[in-house]
Amino acid sequence: MLREIKNTDLFCDYYAQWIKVYKEGAIRPVTLKKYQMTLVWLKKLAPKLKLCDVSRITYQQILNDYAFTHEKQTTMDFHHQLKGAIIDAVDDGFILKDPTRKAIIKGKTPTPKKIKYLNQYELHTLLNTLNLQNTISWDWLILLVATTGMRFSEALAVTPNDFDFAHQMLSISNTWDYKGEGGFMPTKNRSSIRKIQIDWQTVIQFAELVKRLPIDKPIFITKDRIYNSTVNNILERYCKKANIPIISIHGLRHTHASLLLFAGVSIASVARRLGHSSMTTTQKTYLHIIQELENQDIDLIMRALAGLS
The missing domain is CATH 1.10.150.130 (Tyrosine recombinase, N-terminal domain)
Structure with missing residues (x-):
């Protein structure tokens, strides 16, 4: 009451x-x-x-x-x-005037945050180190996040029904409540509901892996409680084994986005693939990469202009 x-x-x-x-x-x-x-x-x-x-x-x-x-x-x-x-x-009349009007927002100077991601060679080395057997394991989740850029909670919620192998598509419409009691949850935002194009090799691998699994059950959930640290610890061991920088499972999402940007994929396409609510989020997150690409563009522009004189 x-x-x-x-x-x-x-x-x-x-x-x-x-x-x-x-x-x-x-x-x-x-x-x-x-x-x-x-x-x-x-x-x-x-x-x-x-x-x-x-x-x-x-x-x-x-x-x-x-x-x-x-x-x-x-x-x-x-x-x-x-x-x-x-x-x-x-x-409701409990406060006479809006005290939030013209509020000044202050704050500590943010500490520089450099996103950890692997380059193409390092990612290739990592994926070759994975122990990808004929049954679903955390190694397969690591591969799926690396090749799709999904969030960890999104990958946990993937069911066989989410794959459209004929059209090379993976639908993202749920997340998994791994921080709580488990179970499906809505995506982070409406933009996170999306279809991700997947390559033929991933199609062939997962078509075989999920064909005997219940179509509406998460393929990676085998027990009640799932911990992000479990997968991060496995990933850390593989990074050490491959002699590459240690990153987290979220770092693989950054790696995926970074490789696409360096390959010349537009910010708009990367934003849609990642499920960002706007391109602004993508630009803020990958500002250092975008600036590096702009520097490369300047070199190209100067070389092009030099050829005119």
Whole structure:
């Protein structure tokens, strides 16, 4: 039973009830956890702040205190998760004016993050090291992620029914809840529902592997709990054996995208293949690669222009 809200209630208590009413059951569990973490921080930063005392200054101070230990993008996410509840509180008359108006988003200087990925030779060496037998194993998942660029949770959810071998297609429409209790979950976003073209060798290999498996059951799920670390540990051993840089299973997704970009595939096509919500995500993620390609383009342009004089 929900209690009646008063403007003298604590802001954190109001936010907790707002999450329960508006977010539980309406968003993915992984997103809900982010709202719940925002609640934890709100209780830490403003434990005694009442709804009626939420002003532009008090709200900005909350953001400033949060930004002291977080990067700017993380602070922006924190702001957006609070803002939804605050706008509702304004609409309901608990807060007189919108305190989020003209909020200044600060944050720590982000540490440089260089994406780990393998070059074509290193990937080829890794794949040749895999122990690909006649039954499904984690080695086959490593191969599938490397050749499709799927997310780990997407690969776990693949069923025999998702393969269209005749048209060399693999459909992505679910993820697997490996962080929770297991089971199918929606994809990260609508753009993540997609069809990925696969090569003939992968078609032949997986057509044989899945032909006797239940068509609607995930091919890689053999027990109740699956851990990302399990596959990463296997991948690490193969990287050491092949004497190549150690990367994670997510690093194989980056490797896939990087090889496509270096091969001249357009950013738009790479974004669709990866299931990114927009090309902006792809551009931000692979900025260093795009800049490297632009430098190569400049060399080509200069050589072309030199031939005109």
